[in-house]
Amino acid sequence: MSTCVEETAFSKTKETTRIVIIGAGASGIAAATKLLEQGFKNVQLFEAEDRIGGRINTVTFGNSFVDLGAQWCHGEEGNVVYEKVKDLDVLDRPGEYTIYFVRSNKEILSxxxxxxxxxxxxxxxxxxxxxxxxxxxxxxxxxxxxxxxxxxxxxxxxxxxxxxxxxxxxxxxxxxxxxxxxxxxxxxFQESGGDQNLSWRQKGYKKFLSVLLKSNEDQPGDHGILKGKVHLNRRIAEINWSGNGEITLRCWNGQIFSADHVICTVSLGVLKEKHPKLFVPALPADKVSSIKGLKLGTVNKFFLEFEVQPLPEKMMGIACLWLEEDLKELRGSKFFWLESICGFHRVDRQPLLLEGWIIGAHARYIETLSEEKVLEGLLWLFRKFLSFSVPYPKSFLRSQWHSNPNFRGSYSCYPTYADELRTGRTDLGSPLVDVSGRPRVQFAGEAKSRTHFSTVHGATETGWREADRLNEFYKGRAEN
Ligand SMILES: Cc1cc2nc3c(=O)[nH]c(=O)nc-3n(C[C@H](O)[C@H](O)[C@H](O)COP(=O)(O)OP(=O)(O)OC[C@H]3O[C@@H](n4cnc5c(N)ncnc54)[C@H](O)[C@@H]3O)c2cc1C
Known part of the structure; x- marks a missing residue:
């Protein structure tokens, strides 16, 4: 029996083998496009959302676009995103950036x-x-x-x-x-040298996806070289990798698919919540330990659009410094969550916008509040910190990465708990292989990058890594 299964597996070639990629974020798209370049013919992507991009989510706001997720290309040297686009003249270097440190008594530090x-x-x-x-x-x-x-x-x-x-x-x-x-x-983490905050000249980070896909970024739904291979609104509910033969995938709507290889790119947050049901049989203990030990933290953004420039010309942004007595008072009020806002800054090439960031438990908490309630808090914060008045915004937008079941957070980190469990990203990213070493279920995505986690370039590298793993495996097989 096992000989027969082995023969079947080994008779597959790049032409005939079936590869399913779960998730069409940066790592999934990177894996799929690379596999096609390497000559694999049967590559399918299943994506739970009704759009591609995952934590790259460029949306229309103000007079062009803003990014609810990844926004900047962090660095140049050793950064695969930068390498891919450097000759296309699509990135802006950060200009002079004057952030004012403002105290909650409105005093501005010198x-x-x-x-x-x-x-x-x-x-x-x-x-x-x-x-x-x-x-x-x-x-x-x-x-x-x-x-x-x-x-x-x-x-x-x-x-x-x-x-x-x-x-x-x-x-x-x-x-x-x-x-x-x-x-x-x-x-x-290995920081890539060069400018850390290169922005996408009003096109947003989706520009990078269109480069990978060779698609027209102005045409929604254009999946470029992945045309016909991306299946949206297809959340995979179960990956059955039992035995040594084909893998069976069950979609949330009951549809069943078979594959010879699966590349799973779902976020660490999704793995944490779903791995006991998602994988049949259960994942090995070292993988489970890495899923438990690492963390997918929450960072959310706000964007406010105004009729007129909200901050004085020279003020590119503010950092909020809380006086002890103000903080004490704040903590007893309904706006306690404002403590976790770092500050606000202008958006490149969009002077009528302000962007703010909120972190951690309070970021998760306010995902449960209505937009009106959040906006009320933000306007209170402006009044508390600024000696001039900020007008009522024309429009408001925020991200809610934690409450979305397809993400459950923003990007990953190593908590000290992972040290205690003696686990890390190598365990998380290692493939499930059969006795002959054939990769069956592989893992890609930012959290599975050892050196560039929490970035798009890290996610992209892991997608390419897993495509290369399959390419290596199929190298030298007769293409017939
Ligand atoms: C607020 C924020 C700001 C950021 N800023 C930057 C930045 O400036 N620069 C930078 O380099 N990086 C930044 N990042 C990080 C960067 O966005 C991520 O590291 C990267 O986009 C992750 O890509 P991925 O492919 O690993 O995962 P994802 O993009 O999460 O892709 C996984 C995909 O899997 C899908 N999925 C989940 N479950 C299922 C299922 N069961 N079945 C099918 N599909 C499923 C999801 O919908 C998703 O599309 C930021 C992230 C956030 C949230």
Missing amino acids: NEQTNVFKEFMGKFDVNPDCEGSVGDALTESYWKEMNTQSILNDKSIIKEALDFLKRRICSENACDSVSELSPRNYLN
Whole structure:
């Protein structure tokens, strides 16, 4: 029996083998387009949403587009997104960016004071032999530095700025608190050199997808070289990988599909919630441990559109610093969640917009509130921090990444809990293979990147990695 199954599996070629990719985000699209380039013929993508892109979600707002998910290409050297588009003249370099540090009593810190904090942030890093959490490392090196800064003689400002820096680190690393963040998040991530915030010249991050797909980004529904291979509104409810033969997939509507290989790109949040039912038989213990140990944090965005420019010309954005007594009062009020907003900034080439970020548990909480309630809070925040009035916005938009069952969060991080479980991204990204080493169920997506997690370039690399794995396996087989 097993000989027969092996013969069947081994008789497949790039022409005949059936590959199903679950999820049409950056990693799924990267895997599918690469597989076609490599000569695989039967590649199908099943996507739960009614659109492609996943956590790349460029939508119309203001006078062009905004990104509810990925927004910037982070870096140039060793960044596959940058490499792919660098000759197309589609990216803008960030301009001069003046963020004002504003206190909850409306006081604006001087440039000299602000620069002390910005310089600290620019050089803060985690030492390889650091013990404890990123929060421990931050607090220690922060106070060491601040004690040498004579320009800052007001200890309360230093404390307020530390709270802000913590929120900033949480938003960059998608953790609820710096105390839960493992130093591995810093030590394993390899930053790509060059500009970190390259933007997509009013086209949004979907431009990158259209480059991968060779499609027209202005034509919704154009799937380019994946035409006819992308199946939207098809949430996969079960992946049956029992035995050694074909894999059976069940869609939410009862449809059944068969495949020889499955590349699963669903987010870590979806894996956390669904893996016991999604995989039959259950996943191996090391995989389950990595799903439990790693975290998909929540970071959400707001966009407000105004009739007139809401901030003075020179003010590109504000960082919110809470006075201790104001924070105490805030925590007892219905607007307690405003504490987790880092600040607001302008949007490139859209001067009538303001964009804000909120992190962690409060980001998840306000996903349950109505738009009106959230907007009421934001307008209160403007009144609290700014000495001038910000007009009522013309329109409002926000992301809700956690409550969407197809994501359950924004991007992944290493909490110290993953260290305790001695698990990580290699366990999460490793394929399920048969006795002969043939990949059966493979895993791609940002959380499965060892060095570029939480980014689009990391997700893309993992899609290519899994396509290469199959290509390697089929190398040298007769194409007939
Ligand atoms: C607010 C925010 C800001 C960000 N900013 C940046 C940034 O500026 N720069 C950057 O590089 N990165 C950024 N990121 C991260 C980046 O967006 C992600 O790392 C990347 O897009 C993830 O791609 P992926 O393919 O791994 O996953 P996803 O994009 O999540 O793709 C997985 C797909 O699987 C689908 N799916 C889920 N369950 C099922 C199922 N059962 N059956 C079928 N389909 C299913 C989902 O609908 C989804 O489309 C940001 C993310 C967020 C949320």
